[in-house]
Amino acid sequence: MSSLVGGAARPLLIAGPSSDPDTDGSAVLEFAHRLGVPVLADPLSGARFAGPGDDVVVSTYAALLWHTETVARLAPDLIIRTGRTFTSASLERALLRWSKGGQADAAPPADEESSPATQVVVDSGSVRKDHLNLADWYVEHAPSHLLPRVEGERTADREAWLALWRTYGRLAREALNDSLTIPGHEAAFVAAAVRGAPEGGTLFVSNSMPVRDLDLVGDPEWGRRRILGNRGASGIDGIVSTALGAAAAADEPLVAVLGDLALLHDTNGLLRARDKDLNAVLVVIDNDGGGIFHMLPIRSFEPAFTPYFATPHGLDLAGAARLYEVPFHEAAVPEDLELGVTRAVEAGGVHIIRCRTDRQRNQEAHESSRALVTARLDAVKNETEDTDRP
Numbered sequence: 001m002s003s004l005v006g007g008a009a010r011p012l013l014i015a016g017p018s019s020d021p022d023t024d025g026s027a028v029l030e031f032a033h034r035l036g037v038p039v040l041a042d043p044l045s046g047a048r049f050a051g052p053g054d055d056v057v058v059s060t061y062a063a064l065l066w067h068t069e070t071v072a073r074l075a076p077d078l079i080i081r082t083g084r085t086f087t088s089a090s091l092e093r094a095l096l097r098w099s100k101g102g103q104a105d106a107a108p109p110a111d112e113e114s115s116p117a118t119q120v121v122v123d124s125g126s127v128r129k130d131h132l133n134l135a136d137w138y139v140e141h142a143p144s145h146l147l148p149r150v151e152g153e154r155t156a157d158r159e160a161w162l163a164l165w166r167t168y169g170r171l172a173r174e175a176l177n178d179s180l181t182i183p184g185h186e187a188a189f190v191a192a193a194v195r196g197a198p199e200g201g202t203l204f205v206s207n208s209m210p211v212r213d214l215d216l217v218g219d220p221e222w223g224r225r226r227i228l229g230n231r232g233a234s235g236i237d238g239i240v241s242t243a244l245g246a247a248a249a250a251d252e253p254l255v256a257v258l259g260d261l262a263l264l265h266d267t268n269g270l271l272r273a274r275d276k277d278l279n280a281v282l283v284v285i286d287n288d289g290g291g292i293f294h295m296l297p298i299r300s301f302e303p304a305f306t307p308y309f310a311t312p313h314g315l316d317l318a319g320a321a322r323l324y325e326v327p328f329h330e331a332a333v334p335e336d337l338e339l340g341v342t343r344a345v346e347a348g349g350v351h352i353i354r355c356r357t358d359r360q361r362n363q364e365a366h367e368s369s370r371a372l373v374t375a376r377l378d379a380v381k382n383e384t385e386d387t388d389r390p
């Protein structure tokens with residue numbers, strides 16, 4: 001590993017979800033800081049919310065990698081992967097394109113073609129973490145065991161490479177932040193929930209859109225957070241129970257973000273809210289059904305789409321809160337949510353804060369995010385393309 005990394009001018013670390021995010025996240029960050037390696041940190045990797053001012057974590061990769069020319073321009077020569085399969089679909093497409101034997105989603109412009117990257121997976125678990133079969137090397141060691149032992153230091157090549165990712169990352173961040181002001185953008189509610197959570201606190205994100213939105217917009221500048229989730233087979237079952245279970249085990253208050261279907265799947269988990277020692281704020285993004293399916297081509301296939309995929313239920317979730325005697329609040333806009341989360345955490349106990357959104361509007365807002373980010377990257381393409389190769 002030391003010689004592989006030592007010979008790489010453009011190494012990249014992809015940190016996937018970890019079952020021990022505190023340990024693995026620290027190992028990833030220590031390695032990346034010491035050697036000057038950009039880290040694409042999944043929200044569940046333990047490395048994403050290292051805190052403000054961090055110079056190796058690229059928190060906007062999911063948006064950056066929407067842009068085909070940027071994928072080509074940021075092609076690494078070495079990819080080190082830790083953890084389970086990451087959340088981002090754009091990263092998966094980029095990984096295929098960067099890797100030996102992978103299939104590109106689109107042919108890169110001729111002048112952007114680069115050599116395939118060598119890929120190393122570092123993992124000690126029993127299940128192989130390479131479902132795309134891209135690894136050249138599979139190192140069976142825990143990242144926390146191996147990464148501290150990799151020798152090396154920051155080099156001029158790698159500083160330039162890191163600076164390139166940072167430059168592009170800043171551009172994507174500006175465009176993403178602009179897009180979060182679009183009314184009804186669910187990612188803005190997710191951002192508000194994280195910002196409203198206490199520094200160093202635990203945030204539990206549900207499957208479906210909450211974890212994807214956190215991956216898209218989650219910014220280490222918001223502060224240090226410990227992020228937990230139930231990736232598994234991406235189930236939306238048992239989310240309330242898992243979140244309240246995590247709250248019971250945590251020393252600090254927990255904030256959870258989940259969709260309305262995830263809440264409905266596990267309303268009886270709210271029974272645990274009667275435990276007076278439990279402190280948790282459940283932020284429910286209520287778009288009356290499965291908003292994630294609007295992100296897929298199936299959305300155009302009515303009349304089947306709405307009843308069989310979006311599955312609107314028309315239920316008022318305040319009724320569930322009443323049944324289990326959980327204080328229930330509404331947040332109409334992200335600013336209200338941020339304040340509401342902070343206040344509910346201060347009040348203690350279990351609370352539900354509902355944010356009503358619209359599935360269709362949210363899908364349009366996500367499309368606008370993508371358009372703004374790609375337009376921003378298009379605009380700099382000509383200015384930078386002669387100078388940005390390290």
Ligand SMILES: Cc1ncc(C[n+]2csc(CCOP(=O)(O)OP(=O)(O)O)c2C)c(N)n1
Binds near residue numbers: 210234237263289
């Ligand atoms: C137990 C289980 N059943 C069904 C699914 C399929 N599924 C994936 S996402 C989703 C919709 C989830 O809706 P919600 O929790 O409201 O979140 P949103 O999509 O609106 O973000 C469904 C039904 C699943 N992942 N897990």
